[in-house]
Amino acid sequence: MNKEQPSALHEKKGVTQPLNTSDTAINNVKRFRSREVNPDELAEKICNGDTIALSRAITLVESTNPEHSKKANQIITTCLPKANKSVRIGITGVPGAGKSTFIESFGKHLTSLGKKVAVLAVDPSSSISKGSILGDKTRMEDLVKDKNAFIRPSPSGNSLGGVARKTRETIILCEACGFDTIIIETVGVGQSETAVHSMVDFFLLLKISGAGDELQGIKRGIMEMADAIVINKADGDNLKPAERAKVEFKRALHLYPPKANGWIPKVLTASALYDEGVENVWKLIENFRTQTTESGHFNQKRLEQQKFWFLQTIDEQLKSNFYQNPVIKNELKEKIAAIDAMQASPFAAATDLLNLYYNL
Amino acid sequence: MNKEQPSALHEKKGVTQPLNTSDTAINNVKRFRSREVNPDELAEKICNGDTIALSRAITLVESTNPEHSKKANQIITTCLPKANKSVRIGITGVPGAGKSTFIESFGKHLTSLGKKVAVLAVDPSSSISKGSILGDKTRMEDLVKDKNAFIRPSPSGNSLGGVARKTRETIILCEACGFDTIIIETVGVGQSETAVHSMVDFFLLLKISGAGDELQGIKRGIMEMADAIVINKADGDNLKPAERAKVEFKRALHLYPPKANGWIPKVLTASALYDEGVENVWKLIENFRTQTTESGHFNQKRLEQQKFWFLQTIDEQLKSNFYQNPVIKNELKEKIAAIDAMQASPFAAATDLLNLYYNL
Incomplete structure (x- = not known):
């Protein structure tokens, strides 16, 4: 890129961290972070245009902690009619x-x-x-x-x-x-x-x-x-x-x-x-x-997209549940080896594995 | 297409069925059809190049009768090393x-x-x-x-x-x-x-x-x-x-x-x-x-294809088992209605439905 032109891309020099930070400040941050999140309160703030509440809720959405996911779902359900x-x-x-x-x-x-x-x-x-x-x-x-x-x-x-x-x-x-x-x-x-x-x-x-x-x-x-x-x-x-x-x-x-x-x-x-x-x-x-x-296509497309994500989530979860199962994980390897050795057809091997799964 | 050119495509006049067929002939066909199929015998004949046996085995493969599928699987497993x-x-x-x-x-x-x-x-x-x-x-x-x-x-x-x-x-x-x-x-x-x-x-x-x-x-x-x-x-x-x-x-x-x-x-x-x-x-x-x-790509591709069909069969069957379940079928409609009415997010609705399924 021509260096003479204005650019939205900037390289910044690295910033050296100060050696010490105040213990009080650290404790304040920790206290703030560990504070119990009230989903209803957060949802209300979001609906009132509070972007700090929005950021906090998104952090819950992105979290892998099941407790956070539960709260995130509650917030989303409250927010849905406003979306x-x-x-x-x-x-x-x-x-x-x-x-x-x-x-x-x-x-x-x-x-x-x-x-x-x-x-x-x-x-x-x-x-x-x-x-x-x-x-x-x-x-x-x-x-x-x-x-x-x-x-x-x-x-x-x-x-x-x-x-x-x-x-x-x-x-x-x-x-x-x-x-x-x-x-x-x-x-x-x-x-x-x-x-x-x-x-x-x-x-x-x-x-x-x-x-x-x-x-x-x-x-x-x-x-x-x-x-x-x-x-x-x-x-x-x-x-x-x-x-x-x-x-x-x-x-x-x-x-x-x-x-x-x-x-x-x-x-x-x-x-x-x-x-x-x-x-x-x-x-x-x-x-x-x-x-x-x-x-009417605008709204129709949105409805279709919602249905798509609904079905997509189900399909992914069904697969994940199957393939993450430790018994299946183990048996899967053996079935693939049997298929490679021409001892089982892919369909027979799949049927066996599914029967095993549904009888677990 | 130019009618003057030779063509592999022929139209044949319809054939009118005779009004009566001999009862003996019908019974012979029925007896032949109901004759017990011995999978091992059929597999052996196939491996000896018998195309009548081949046709009969393919009919079993194509059948939706679970008894036939079982026999078909047995024949396929015997035939696999020769394929x-x-x-x-x-x-x-x-x-x-x-x-x-x-x-x-x-x-x-x-x-x-x-x-x-x-x-x-x-x-x-x-x-x-x-x-x-x-x-x-x-x-x-x-x-x-x-x-x-x-x-x-x-x-x-x-x-x-x-x-x-x-x-x-x-x-x-x-x-x-x-x-x-x-x-x-x-x-x-x-x-x-x-x-x-x-x-x-x-x-x-x-x-x-x-x-x-x-x-x-x-x-x-x-x-x-x-x-x-x-x-x-x-x-x-x-x-x-x-x-x-x-x-x-x-x-x-x-x-x-x-x-x-x-x-x-x-x-x-x-x-x-x-x-x-x-x-x-x-x-x-x-x-x-x-x-x-x-x-080595020829054989490698075949192995990949076998694995593909194996996984493909599992995925299809997992979905079919879920969506064909009568409880799920019923609840699915309600969830889609809730999504359309903005009462549930696609992800929350999917999670609910999956929890229901795994606890059935």
Whole structure:
């Protein structure tokens, strides 16, 4: 990246920790942390727009402690009737597409219009690499200071299913807290786009123009999911290539069958760094919302998504219960060995194992 | 289709059933059908190349009667050590691509080389439409008369999983019976290609050249699965368009990432109707087999496929057991209603239902 250009990305010098910290301060923090959480009180505060209560509730949602999960469920159930009144926007793009810069510029535009914006992330890799997207809040320096914006990094988790569940529940809490625009960021790794696509109303693919074939390197499934493609960094020398990329993407999008909701995916250019074009993206999303709300598709999609997550959770849990069972774990290895040695057919081996499981 | 051209497709006039049939004949059929099947005897006959025994065993595999399934499993287990010595070829293509003509011409070429060819099909729609592919054996008039060919229509079934299981088990029986080349036909409906792809060594996509964009109308996933694309009906006026299509497909295949086994998918032209080009398809498959056998990928893929079907069967059965449970069936409706009314989150509702299930 050209060092002369303004950038939302900053590297900060490491901060050396002071050698001593006051014991009183430490005890205060510990006391505060161990204080009993009252779910009803927290839910009430959330519904009154208290973002500190919101943060605490999200921490409960993300916790693996069963006691915390119980409280989190109670809060969510109380918050549910206040939720669902928002537009949920998914944003994906390869690293380098300028997602953070775009979200910062887009988010600031929204708060300038009086919107309340929550920015969440789905990044199942974050638990391994610790390199969570949005993890470094300094990447969105202006937005993070905006009192009408709420930024939360990706929950960590071993499975995409777990990360997705936590994010879905966080959406409910943010909506109950009065956030009317939910932005969910994800990176192009594995199945995370599909998960995000299944929890948003509008799915936006962020691209930059590059040398050669513009369509190379995009997973076809992601193109198919997109409600809009925004070609970012359309400024300076990049302007012409971005316009050419726009034409190519438009042509490519024509190859896909029309969407069930009648929406025809659009291609736009923007320069988030110079705050150019983001207002058009928002206008497009507003058009989308109006059009699909009138046709009933907006609400229908949400109902379908809820059912999808319901069934998805059941399926995952059924499998997890089976494969985590110690008797099954042991026998599974032997069955696979028997299959490999042509001593059992896959179907007979599966039937045996299932009979064992249901008679445990 | 030009009526002047020879065709493998024949329409036959309906046959009126005679009004009366001899009671003795009916009783003979009934006695024969009810005769106790001895699984060991049947398995022995199959391993000696008896195709009548093979047909009877496949009927047991396809039966929904639990007694039959038990016998089928016994036969399969006995046959297993004799199986696995074949090449399994999947063939797909839209209706009109000339699959039957191609399989007839290709099959005859193989038997002329001394091969024993079994032709099976996976068509989950056949149970609904009764319009099973390969159902009308007269579509392959010459091949059906060939003593070294065995043709069996698609098993019927309500689920793709069920149809796939039956076909997988039929492959084992055919191999034990001495068939060294297994061809599995499927049509481009839903997920059936994926199922067939997971049970074959080599996956062949049959296409014809058409007006306009050659790539239109192909599901991208199918292109990605193909080890070869054969442009059929490359004869007469079609020759030039077929050559052009070949170039387009070659270019399109380059866009995909290389396969793990190092195989680069090939594009060929053929005219099955005039028996032209099918020998090249077989040469290609032999090359594929030699190359992947030497590298170890051939056998590795089979082991992976067996494991896939093993896990797949478990997953399907776990779900089926849950969703077919009458208590769950009833409660499921109420939970979905609660979710729709925003009274329960999808995750809380799923957790409730799972707790109910595990405490039944």
